[in-house]
Amino acid sequence: MIIKFWGTRGSIPVPGKKTLMYGGNTPCIQVISKKGEHVILDAGSGIRALGNKYLKNVPENPINIFITHSHWDHIQGLPFFLPLYSPEFKVNIFLSASSRNKVIQVIHTLWNEDYFPVKTEILKSKRSYNKISSGQKYQINDLTIETIEPNHSKGTLSFKITEGNKSVVYMTDNEILYETFSEKPSINDLETRNKKLIDFCKGADYLIHDSMYTLKDFRSKIGWGHSDNIALAFFSILSEVKNLILFHYEPDYSDEIIKKMNMQTKKVLRECNSRINCLPSKEQMEIEL
Ligand SMILES: [Zn+2]
Ligand SMILES: [Zn+2]
Structure with a gap:
């Protein structure tokens, strides 16, 4: 399987010279x-460029968009995903919601006249809208997609994609829980509080995880549903993953800060005698596994 990053940023797109290296688009992974x-995992602003690429090279198989949750930064790119407007494409959309109708309602709201100039009637692609939920398994031919609910707003999902003996976990918008009275997370406490999620990630080849804050900035964002990179280093050790990819960066963080966060995460891993390979996600980065 090939994994390509089209958007790595959390909350809001931040184009500009401070984000050239790791990118300013909101979440989208192909x-x-x-x-x-x-x-496609999530439909943040990064999905726009991906859609343009698909127009030049229409895939034989349908495009399946799995959305972790409908917070703005994970769906805002959809009205700009041009394959939706073309009869050449078949697009299946998957979202956790109370019913299939609710999935349609949440998605179609993006084309509401208060927010967008054209209506969904002009979407000419063949589309399906699918309700998904936590603890389920979905099969897209040779890909198995498992789901779990992370510590974020209700109904958010994380995905584990398996092909043969290779697996990648996409767990963004997750707050790794630990005893926040202490300055730093303790690995034992963190294990107890995040056991289900750790088990879900166990042994994955790649873990793409929310790494929104530095430890210092996390202190004022406890309960917001995002993680600091130190807790994430411990979480990845407990999960025994082979590679850790930092993701969903705080919009105010420059390339310099992200570079430092990556170095600091690597240092923590080294100090724990871990051999996990840690790398920061960046737009257009491609991984083959
Ligand atoms: Zn987000
Ligand atoms: Zn969110």
Whole structure:
């Protein structure tokens, strides 16, 4: 499977010279299986450029968009995803909601006349809207997609995609819980409080995880549903993943800050004698596994 990053930023797009290296677009990741199945994880502003690429090269198979949750930064790119407007494309949209109708309602609100100039009637792609939920398994030909609810707003999902013996977990918008009276997270306490999520990630080849804050900034954002990079280093050790990818950066963080966060995360991993390879996600980065 090939994984390509089209948006790595949290909350709001931040174009400009301070974000050139890691990118300013909000979450969007493309996954292509060996058999040519296409899955897109989240529809942040990064999905716009991906859609333009698809227009030049229409895939034989449908495009499956799995959305973690409908917070603005994870859906805001959809009205600019041009394949939706073209009859050449089949697009399946997956979102956690109380019903299929609710999925349609949440998605179509993006084309509401108060927010957008044209209505959904001009969408000419063949589309399906699918309700998904936590604890379920979905099969897209050779790809298995498992779901779990992280510590974020109700109904948010994280995904584990498996192809053969390779797996990648996409867990963004998750707050790794720990005893926040102490300055630093303790690994034992963190294990107890996050056991279900740790088990879900166990042994994955890649963990793409929310790394929104430095430890210092996290102190004033407890309960916001995002993680600091030190807790994430411990979480990845407990999860025994092979590679850790930092994701969903705080919009105010420059490339310099993200570079430092990555170095600091690596240092914590080294101090714990971990061999996990840690790298920061960046737009257009591609991984093959
Ligand atoms: Zn987000
Ligand atoms: Zn969110």
